[in-house]
Amino acid sequence: MRTGTAPDAPAPRAARWLAAVPSFLRPLVRPRPRPRHRRPVPVRPSRPDQLRALLAVLDEAVAAQGPADEAVAACGEPGPVPRGTARDCGLQSIGLHRLRARLQDLGTTDPDLLAAQARAARLLAYDLWMLRASMNLAFADRPVARTEAARLGLNGLGRPADDLRRLRDTLRAELPEG
Template sequence: MRTGTVPDTPTPRAARWLGVVRPFLRPLVRPHRRPAPVGPSRAHQLRALVAVLDEAVAAQRPADEAVAACGEPGPPAHGAARCGVQSITLHRLRARLQDLRTTDPDLMTAQAHAARLLAYDLWMLRASMNLAFTARPVDRTEAARVRLNGLGRPADDLRRLRDTLRAELSEA
């Protein structure tokens, strides 16, 4: 090597050293950064939330009929036996609702409110099944069972929430 010139290739000893060290230096020198994932837009999140709420409202009519069938006087009717199927349907819808990845604060509030309303529907189905198919019917449980007439106000609240979100979706 002459003075004032740059060697084209490193010396054999340096080449071996660079061959060993280079794989470890490369990640430090040039980190491979992946871009941050872009979340779904507010409109997309709203559409997904409204779709699940549409299915939940559609599933409420059979659930309401099943709860009302549990409250009919006399032995439990065939309609009361459908409570289990309706409970499974509402449970799956509630799980889908909770699995939505909403990031907008307003939509997160609406999603949590809808999940609470569906939890009430599930509780009402379970309570009506317990009252209708009790092992030892007594006058007090029979009186409570006869007062069952449907899901009640929380079902209406879920419909109103769905209608509000649907109106917001049509405006966007």
């Protein structure tokens, strides 16, 4: 059994090469030491856990749609729009924006749930756009007949709000009992 090299054996190739490098360059050419241990691989949550997390955010989003729907409808009321409506739209917009950010930060890895998550994010983006557009119509600096007609046509969030509810209900039906 061989435990080392003989004293008269030539130096290993890497050592000979390193000896040929000038001393001021040696810090630049030395290999990095290997880490002594590997970092543990993070455990991904199971599909039911991911589904529960997604449903929790969707439940809050569906609950937040009621007040947002009322705020959009208030922008479409005939006559002058009260200033409190702008505050209500702003608060609802902040709430929906936070929910959309939470939705995007879920860390979902299941492909089917990723598709549902992306669809829900698009539907919430529509709700945010609708709130902003209704405020722009309701509080225009110089309302003209065309924008006033569009403002009076506002009556809520519309079909995308229903689509978000249906998406949430479809995902809830996939949740295993227990």
